[in-house]
Amino acid sequence: MEKRKDYLRLERSAERRKAAVKTVTYVFLTIWAILVLFPFYWMLLTSVKSYSAYSSEYIPAFFTLNPTIENYIHAFTAVPLGGYFINTMIFTLVTTALMLVVTVLAAFAFSRLNFKGKDLAFTAFLALMMIPSELVVITNFVTITNWDLRNTFAGLILPSVTSVFYIYLLKENFAQIPDELYYAAKVDGTSDLKYLLKVMVPICRPTIVTITILKVIECWNSYVWPRLITDDEAYFLVSNGIQSIRENGFGRENIPAMMAAVVVISIPLILLFLIFRNKIMAGVARGGTKG
Amino acid sequence: MEQNNRKGWLYLLPAMLFLGFFLVYPLVDVFIYSFEEGYNSASQTYFGIGLYNYNYVLHDPYFLQALKNTFILVAITVPVSTGIALLISVGLASIKPLRNLYQTVYFLPYVTNTLAVGLVFMILFKKTAYTDGLANLIINWFGGESVDFIDGPYWAKMFVLCFYTVWAVMPFKILVLTSALASVKQDYYNAAKVDGTSKLRIFTKITLPMISPTLFYLIITGFIGAFKAYSDAVALFGTNLNAAQMNTIVGYVYDMLYGNSGGYPSYASAAAIILFAIVLTITCINLLVSRKHVHYA
Amino acid sequence: MKVVLQNLTKKFPARGKGNKGDVIAVNDFSFEIPDGKLIGLLGPSGCGKSTTLHLLSGLQKPTAGKIFFGEDDVTDLPAEHRGVGLVFQSYALYPHLNVRQNIMFPLENLKGKQKLTKEQMLQKTEEAAALVQLEGLLDRKPSELSGGQQQRVAIARALVKMPRILLLDEPLSNLDARLRLQTREEIRRIQKTTGITTVFVTHDQEEAMSISDLIVVMKDGVVQQIGAPQQVYDEPANLFVAKFLGTPPINVFEAAVKNGWLYIGDEAVLEVPGVSDREATAAIRPEGFVLNENGKFTCQLHRVEVMGRDITVVCGHKCTENPAIRAIIRAENKVDTACPTVRFDLIRQKVFLFDKQTGERIGL
Numbered sequence: 001m002e003k004r005k006d007y008l009r010l011e012r013s014a015e016r017r018k019a020a021v022k023t024v025t026y027v028f029l030t031i032w033a034i035l036v037l038f039p040f041y042w043m044l045l046t047s048v049k050s051y052s053a054y055s056s057e058y059i060p061a062f063f064t065l066n067p068t069i070e071n072y073i074h075a076f077t078a079v080p081l082g083g084y085f086i087n088t089m090i091f092t093l094v095t096t097a098l099m100l101v102v103t104v105l106a107a108f109a110f111s112r113l114n115f116k117g118k119d120l121a122f123t124a125f126l127a128l129m130m131i132p133s134e135l136v137v138i139t140n141f142v143t144i145t146n147w148d149l150r151n152t153f154a155g156l157i158l159p160s161v162t163s164v165f166y167i168y169l170l171k172e173n174f175a176q177i178p179d180e181l182y183y184a185a186k187v188d189g190t191s192d193l194k195y196l197l198k199v200m201v202p203i204c205r206p207t208i209v210t211i212t213i214l215k216v217i218e219c220w221n222s223y224v225w226p227r228l229i230t231d232d233e234a235y236f237l238v239s240n241g242i243q244s245i246r247e248n249g250f251g252r253e254n255i256p257a258m259m260a261a262v263v264v265i266s267i268p269l270i271l272l273f274l275i276f277r278n279k280i281m282a283g284v285a286r287g288g289t290k291g
Numbered sequence: 292m293e294q295n296n297r298k299g300w301l302y303l304l305p306a307m308l309f310l311g312f313f314l315v316y317p318l319v320d321v322f323i324y325s326f327e328e329g330y331n332s333a334s335q336t337y338f339g340i341g342l343y344n345y346n347y348v349l350h351d352p353y354f355l356q357a358l359k360n361t362f363i364l365v366a367i368t369v370p371v372s373t374g375i376a377l378l379i380s381v382g383l384a385s386i387k388p389l390r391n392l393y394q395t396v397y398f399l400p401y402v403t404n405t406l407a408v409g410l411v412f413m414i415l416f417k418k419t420a421y422t423d424g425l426a427n428l429i430i431n432w433f434g435g436e437s438v439d440f441i442d443g444p445y446w447a448k449m450f451v452l453c454f455y456t457v458w459a460v461m462p463f464k465i466l467v468l469t470s471a472l473a474s475v476k477q478d479y480y481n482a483a484k485v486d487g488t489s490k491l492r493i494f495t496k497i498t499l500p501m502i503s504p505t506l507f508y509l510i511i512t513g514f515i516g517a518f519k520a521y522s523d524a525v526a527l528f529g530t531n532l533n534a535a536q537m538n539t540i541v542g543y544v545y546d547m548l549y550g551n552s553g554g555y556p557s558y559a560s561a562a563a564i565i566l567f568a569i570v571l572t573i574t575c576i577n578l579l580v581s582r583k584h585v586h587y588a
Numbered sequence: 589m590k591v592v593l594q595n596l597t598k599k600f601p602a603r604g605k606g607n608k609g610d611v612i613a614v615n616d617f618s619f620e621i622p623d624g625k626l627i628g629l630l631g632p633s634g635c636g637k638s639t640t641l642h643l644l645s646g647l648q649k650p651t652a653g654k655i656f657f658g659e660d661d662v663t664d665l666p667a668e669h670r671g672v673g674l675v676f677q678s679y680a681l682y683p684h685l686n687v688r689q690n691i692m693f694p695l696e697n698l699k700g701k702q703k704l705t706k707e708q709m710l711q712k713t714e715e716a717a718a719l720v721q722l723e724g725l726l727d728r729k730p731s732e733l734s735g736g737q738q739q740r741v742a743i744a745r746a747l748v749k750m751p752r753i754l755l756l757d758e759p760l761s762n763l764d765a766r767l768r769l770q771t772r773e774e775i776r777r778i779q780k781t782t783g784i785t786t787v788f789v790t791h792d793q794e795e796a797m798s799i800s801d802l803i804v805v806m807k808d809g810v811v812q813q814i815g816a817p818q819q820v821y822d823e824p825a826n827l828f829v830a831k832f833l834g835t836p837p838i839n840v841f842e843a844a845v846k847n848g849w850l851y852i853g854d855e856a857v858l859e860v861p862g863v864s865d866r867e868a869t870a871a872i873r874p875e876g877f878v879l880n881e882n883g884k885f886t887c888q889l890h891r892v893e894v895m896g897r898d899i900t901v902v903c904g905h906k907c908t909e910n911p912a913i914r915a916i917i918r919a920e921n922k923v924d925t926a927c928p929t930v931r932f933d934l935i936r937q938k939v940f941l942f943d944k945q946t947g948e949r950i951g952l
Contacts, residue, residue: 021490025382026389032379033396035458039411040399042425046414060425106306115299125306128314134519134541135567138324138548138559139317162309180680183647186667187674188694188745192298198693202684221404223522228549239406239522246410247529255414262407273402281398284463285470 043266047071047259054256071260080233081261084241088265091156091226091237092219098161099215100208106167108196111174112182122171129164133224141228151232160225163218166211169286173207174200210283213276220269238265325560337557344561353546354562357538360524363449364456364539365517372457373509376464381494383465384472394469401462409526412455416440416527441528448528448537455523460516464509471505472498503585511577518570521545540566589658589752589785591621591644596653598639598809613639615809617653621753621787621802626779628796628817629789631806632832637789640806641755644787646670657752668697673746673784677758679738681730687741688726691716694749716748719778736767740774747782754779756788760795772799793833797821805829822937827947830871830940836900836914842907843870843941850941853907857885858934860941860952868950869942874900876938877915879923883931887913892923899923903930 046054048067075081109115110122140159149155177200185195201208223239230236236244245261273280325345329338348354379397383390400408416426418439427437438444440451475498483493499506521541524532532538533546540562547559596617599610614636621627629637642648644655646667654663662670681690688710695709704712717723720740730738739759746754759775760768776799779786790796796803797817805812805820805828813825824830830838841852845863849856852870877885879901887903890912901915901923915932923930941950 022386025385029379029382029386029393032375033393036396036399036461039408039415039458040403042415043408043411055421058422059428060422102305102309105302109299109302113295113299113302115296118299121303125310128310131314131318132515132519132567132570134544135321135563136314136317138544138556138563139320140313141548142320142556143312143317158309159313162306162313164310164314167306178678178680180676180678181682183645183667184674184676184680184745185693186647187645187670187672188749189668189671189697190693191668191697194697199682199684203682205684217402221406223406223525224545228545239404242404242406242410243525243530258410259414262404262410266403266407269402269404270399273399277395277398280402281394281466284401285466 040266043259043262046256047263049256051254051256071256072264074254074257075260075264078257079241079245079261080236081241081245081264083234084236084238085265087235088220088237090153091160092216094153095157095160095219096212096215098157099163099166100212102162103166103170103211104196104201104208107170107174108192108200110167110171112196112200113192125164125167129168137225137228140225144229149229151230151235153235155229156226156235156237160219160222163211163215166215169211170204170207173204177203206279207283209276210279210286213272213280214283216272217269217280241265321560321563324557325564327557329557344557345565348558348561348565351558353533353538354540354543356533356536357540357543360449360452360537361518361520361539364453364520365514367453368456368460368517369510369513371453372460372464373506373513375457376461376468376509377506379461379465380468380472381498383469394466397465398462400459401466405459405522406526408459409455409523412451412458413441413527416451418443442535445536448535451527452520452524452537455527456517456520459523460513464513467505467509468502471502475501507577507581507585511574514573514577515570518566518573540569590623590656591753591785591787592654592656593617593619593621593640593644594654594656596640596643596655597651598636598643598648599651612809614643614650617809617811619804619811619814621785624783624785625801626776626799627785627787628800628803629787629806630793630796630803630832631791631812633791634808635806636809637791637806638757639809641674641757641787641789644753645672645674645755647674671749671752673749673751673754675739675742675746675754675756675759677761679730679742679762681738681741681745683730686727686729687717687722687733688713690730690741691726691744691748694745698749712748716744719747719781720744720774735763736771739763739771743775743778747778747784751784754782754784754786756786758790759788760790760792768795775799794835797833805832807832823949824940825949827869827871827942827949830942834873836874836916837910838871838873838940839908839910839913839915841870841872841905842909843868845941850939852885853905855884855886858936858939863941863950863952867944869944869947871940871942872934873938874914874916876935877901877917877932878935879917879921880931880933883933885932885934886929887932889923889925889928889930892925894919901930 045062045064048069048071049057049061049064050066050068050070053064053066106125110118110125144150144155144159147155149158181199182195185199190198221239222237223243226235226237226240227243230240233244242261242265245258326340326342327337328341328343383393386393415424417424418427418437418441423431423437424440426440431437438447440447479497479501480493483497488496519541520539524537524539524542528535528537532542538546544559544562544566547555547562596614597612598614599612602609602611617636617640629640631637639648643650646662646665646669650663654661656662657670682693685693691713692709695704695712698704713726714723717726720743722737722740722744725733725737725741730741733741739762743756743759746756756775760771763771772795775786775788788796788800800817802814803817803820804814807828813820813829815823820829821833824833827840831840844851844865844867845860846856846865848859848861848863850858850860850863850868850870887905890902890904893900893902895916897919898916899919899921901917902912903915905913936952939952941952942948943950
């Protein structure tokens with residue numbers, strides 16, 4: 001009888017402790033979630049406050065009863081936000097498309113073809129992964145300037161195309177396709193290029209989609225290179241646009257309008273993320289880093 | 292598989308052209324620049340070869356300020372972000388309901404524009420004539436004095452920079468740690484449980500060693516990333532970082548290259564190579580230390 | 589299509605720094621495959637049979653020798669242009685294409701005069717699918733098919749372009765026992781229907797024997813024997829072939845010939861007139877034993893395994909290298925299991941003698 005009571009007590013105290021640990025865990029996780037989400041909430045909130053309402057709040061209000069879209073209209077009319085948007089779109093699309101072509105071809109050569117010096121070339125490629133972009137940006141700046149490509153899309157795009165890491169990622173994926181498939185295609189009379197396009201690329205579509213999305217994120221957020229290479233507002237990307245808005249636009253203190261601009265440029269990527277959540281997270285977990 | 296030399300190199304050609312022009316050549320060139328004294332970017336001439344550029348950079352008060360800022364930033368953000376990320380990931384691994392939701396939320400900062408969200412942080416922390424800002428509101432609630440985090444004392448600015456950096460690097464760390472934790476086989480935990488091992492002991496004796504390669508990877512990439520900090524500082528304090536005393540080494544490189552001080556690629560190169568040397572040294576030290584503490588399965 | 593292999597040799601550079609010299613996968617292989625026959629390439633793993641198949645397909649180029657399809661020298665013709673059908677051990681179906689697209693894939697590669705219209709392609713695909721009885725499954729993905737069905741898709745894909753020859757690499761090894769039996773009949777039927785010269789590779793002698801018109805036994809890159817299955821079984825050219833064919837395996841003994849008699853141990857077990865005195869290796873097929881109380885050959889009885897139609901007498905003998913001797917006799921025979929020994933007579937046609945050193949057959 002005594003023993004049974006002991007067990008019951010043990011059981012109960014274990015359950016209580018478990019519940020306590022659970023509660024603490026959830027509280028902790030929720031606090032971080034709020035810290036993450038709060039800036040987004042604040043940017044949305046501020047962007048729908050009218051300028052006068054915002055300026056009169058010495059103690060900022062946590063919600064507003066009179067949302068307005070005037071800031072959004074302002075963001076598109078007072079500064080060339082639409083232009084920044086289109087620039088970024090062109091830059092992102094062209095860079096990503098070029099990157100895909102270059103990456104797919106190189107990954108195919110490394111994974112499927114057999115040629116002299118392949119191992120050496122691949123080792124060299126891997127070594128290139130370790131070069132920080134900060135080190136090469138100086139000469140690239142000079143090169144692009146010498147080529148007279150400042151304030152052009154070519155100048156923006158060319159140095160941003162290749163990512164050794166994506167070549168590596170895709171090569172690893174290509175290499176997993178069994179050799180027999182290649183031999184089968186050969187026997188069936190398929191050329192190398194056709195095999196690449198009709199068999200390898202479709203099979204590795206998930207990886208290709210992943211690197212595409214990662215590259216799009218990278219392009220959309222790129223700041224340093226565009227800042228160096230463009231000083232003509234007509235070629236600003238959104239990051240530079242935001243910085244310029246912050247320093248010159250809207251008469252400095254129109255923070256709600258600034259926030260409207262921030263919301264507008266954040267939305268495309270957040271949408272992309274919500275649609276391709278699993279792909280993006282899986283891709284980043286496989287070794288992507290920011291920037 | 293039969294050899295086909297021409298075809299192989301043909302497929303590699305585009306990648307090699309891009310990498311050659313924009314990665315390999317610049318890498319060589321940056322070393323050359325850094326040794327060319329008195330280089331003039333307009334006439335593309337220089338006086339001589341030597342270490343003057345390094346000497347100049349190492350005695351430039353702006354560079355020393357940037358160096359100090361960068362080291363403080365690294366020393367604070369790497370341990371803090373890795374530690375919190377570990378706690379969060381372990382917490383995430385232990386719950387079932389809402390796990391996906393939390394994971395999604397935690398990842399959001401990864402896909403946002405550093406400059407854009409930095410602007411929001413600036414507003415949250417900035418004290419202006421009209422408002423003390425939200426951060427100060429909370430400090431006031433707890434009975435503290437208002438501080439201007441953006442244009443105020445050095446420690447306050449450093450705090451915001453660290454805070455924003457940690458906020459921005461967390462998604463990557465949480466994600467990588469979560470997948471590392473998920474890959475630890477449940478069998479180990481079950482075995483330990485059956486043996487009556489306490490939770491803390493399970494964590495230190497099983498979980499930590501099992502994920503130590505990942506943890507170590509995060510620390511190395513964390514160091515490298517933090518040493519290259521720049522955009523976060525620009526987002527918070529504007530492009531004139533020297534004036535704000537908040538410049539970083541990378542910021543110094545860009546300012547030297549093109550900016551208010553305008554067009555000194557030699558100094559920029561020297562500074563970039565110093566940065567690279569520092570990162571390389573730290574990474575090597577990390578690798579040496581890890582030999583003792585990382586368990587590879 | 590008649591296929592001729594002339595002194596075919598394939599060497600691979602040795603791997604690793606230590607060992608010099610090349611690995612010879614196929615050594616001086618000459619053979620003429622008659623038109624419309626089914627040929628089984630048989631041998632243990634690493635014997636060069638798969639390499640031979642790859643040489644035939646054009647995926648690998650021979651180091652020396654020539655390959656003719658009919659009158660055409662195709663030795664240097666790459667696989668894309670050789671027009672062979674190849675079925676892989678792993679089937680190698682394209683995972684992202686459905687069955688119809690998989691079968692149609694080779695047709696889409698045809699160029700110039702051979703180019704087909706969409707309707708022709710679809711029709712040919714339907715025909716090929718019908719030949720392997722896949723009609724209902726054309727819209728499925730390979731991952732939704734069983735192993736046997738995938739196998740048939742692979743065969744259909746190899747057949748759809750009416751290849752000059754059809755090559756099958758271990759076609760049955762990924763199937764379970766029941767399907768294997770069924771599929772091998774299927775392969776035989778398809779080959780007979782189409783009349784395409786077919787070469788298939790296997791390490792399973794039963795598989796090769798059961799459906800081939802001719803089998804080629806290989807070892808270490810060298811052809812050991814070529815012939816009709818029954819002939820190779822009945823008249824093995826050497827000890828390797830004798831040991832490789834037949835289940836249960838042949839029983840091998842240390843033996844000697846003295847005064848026209850074959851001695852195993854101390855017993856003279858069989859009269860072998862005309863063979864000079866020598867040491868030799870004797871091999872006896874399991875069905876070469878006849879139970880006889882007064883038989884000349886005495887073995888230690890281990891146990892009796894009842895198989896229904898037959899029984900297997902498992903016994904031991906000091907002169908054998910086999911772990912046990914297996915003798916298959918008709919079930920009507922009664923074996924006295926209480927007795928420690930059992931005595932047999934031997935059937936002359938089931939006993940082979942081989943040279944002790946070379947393993948070559950000695951005629952009886």
